[in-house]
Amino acid sequence: MSDVARHAGVSRTTVSFVLNDRPGAAIPDETRRRILDAIDELGYRPNAGARALAANRSGWFGLITEIVTGPFAAEVITGAQSRAWTDRRFLLIAASEGDPAQEAAALDQMLEHRVEGLLYATTWHRAVTLPEAAREVPTVLVNCYDAEGELPCVLPDEVSGGYRAARRLLDAGHTRIGFINLDPVIPAAIGRREGYERALREAGITPDPSLVIPGYATADGAYTAACELLDRPGGDRPTALFCGNDRMAMGAYDAIKERGLRIPHDVAVVGFDNQELIAGYLRPKLTTLALPFEAMGTKGVDMLADLAAGQPLDTRRVTIDCPLIERSSV
């Protein structure tokens, strides 16, 4: 920077003013041009670290996830990254790998780097408890919430997701809709079932509990569940299956095809999660609901930016809709 100043025949301060577009600083165009030319000529690049030190503003946000591997975390990162970029901020990403020690270590490193805010994301919707150190800095939870309800969080709207799935099938004329759910105790399963039942009732149908079977998140579990639903005695088998995730839809597909039934003509299927690698390549392609991970990442940074700027949040618990991704299985 001193070299640039010398080269342009001005002081270092003036260079700083130009670089930062300092409001109130009167820099004639001619001087500004000379400085910018010098920067170009010398290939000068400001030192972000020194800048942060002097301005007492690191420009970092931290992002802790359980697993970097896996499409969900990646989407959160994408959303958060792009949003952070517009504020000229950078994201410090670390994976806890489910190990509390590693998580604490990552957090320590982040605090040493003076992150101005922390995003804490999980791969599945649930309650979490954060390490103590997280209280030192503004924190937003993504896809999870703290049991005490003290921290702001951004969550998928499971209820409207379940509602939307059932509604899509009702609109297609189905009245007996089997629901192969996730483990019944987790928030996703509870919320989606609530939405599913509400849609049925709105259509004048009384939910039949025997049509809701847990598939425990695996293709095998869903296969078994689908067999049970499709082989119901009395010939009142469902004409549509709503599966709690796309993996389970794979199992359901197998059960349906095995019986010589066709998708969607004989049995329609709706999944959840919109995992491209499954939904996009099943045959026929799977109509499913997307978890809005990218939007959640974006919104999380949004909230963090407000928090870091000292502004209060308008909503401390934000829910984001799960959009229906229309393909060919309904």
Add this chain to the structure above:
Amino acid sequence: MSDVARHAGVSRTTVSFVLNDRPGAAIPDETRRRILDAIDELGYRPNAGARALAANRSGWFGLITEIVTGPFAAEVITGAQSRAWTDRRFLLIAASEGDPAQEAAALDQMLEHRVEGLLYATTWHRAVTLPEAAREVPTVLVNCYDAEGELPCVLPDEVSGGYRAARRLLDAGHTRIGFINLDPVIPAAIGRREGYERALREAGITPDPSLVIPGYATADGAYTAACELLDRPGGDRPTALFCGNDRMAMGAYDAIKERGLRIPHDVAVVGFDNQELIAGYLRPKLTTLALPFEAMGTKGVDMLADLAAGQPLDTRRVTIDCPLIERSSV
């Protein structure tokens, strides 16, 4: 740091010596303990940025990928991250999203943060050309290579992957092995075919070119290709299919099942890529080869660390084996 020094009754220098375990500094245990106690008591955390500035060593490596979304990039990140951690380094991750402008901007930011090395990773094995600015800092290519062959790179060993796949099927007694390949012009397709043919020849079988059909990386393309192979006139249809990726294996599965054939009894299948969401949930689970993304990320940081330390590389072009992931389709 000054507070800690005052609290412990020593100078700031002594605190620095303790924090950095400075070799040659004689610090009595008693003094050291007092300092560590003070750090604890005051909740002192070193400022990583200031440290980098003073030591002229940022501790950052940059990692640029095309897409953060997607399992491949995530694995590279995991490998690189964990390896970097052991050197007390951090990874600055950015996605180019295939946009040269965004890529250049990301690189600029990284250089402003004074990264000491750059990892450039692609999602599929191919040639790349880097922006000019990348020459300012040691660079290692991951899963790609530069056309000029100037930069060090770490690549998957496609040839041994193809060899290993064919070999596995030969060992299982198959002699007519169909190969649904990727787009024939890309390095992965070329290398794997070479390995496939070598394995056949070693087994005394002359490769039959009509058994190799491109599936163009899609399930649909592979379905068509598989139909062609399975419906060959003359009853000499292959008893095994080697697919250039797992998505194509999905298409092949459909073609096989449609004909009432069983996997692996009537037709064995080997995939490539080891995409958990596909390979692990197909029924039966898919035996496939893994692209060693995590290992490539690790090795990339390895090489970068040497480069950044000023040491020459022993090998400028490293290839890493693709391990066979045994499941139930052979």
Add this chain to the structure above:
DNA sequence: GCGCTTTAATAACGCGCGTTAGTTGGTGGT
């Protein structure tokens, strides 16, 4: 010509740390 305001610029301090060149007090040897 004088005072006053605006424009254009600068010198100097501090951000939090690593590092070098010292200083101080004590011990052993002759």
Add this chain to the structure above:
DNA sequence: ACCACCAACTAACGCGCGTTATTAAAGCGC
């Protein structure tokens, strides 16, 4: 009694920048 030596520390500088207080020159009305 003198010097050499070592253990245990410290003062002071600089890393690259943002920022504040200050100055010199130019413009303006009378």
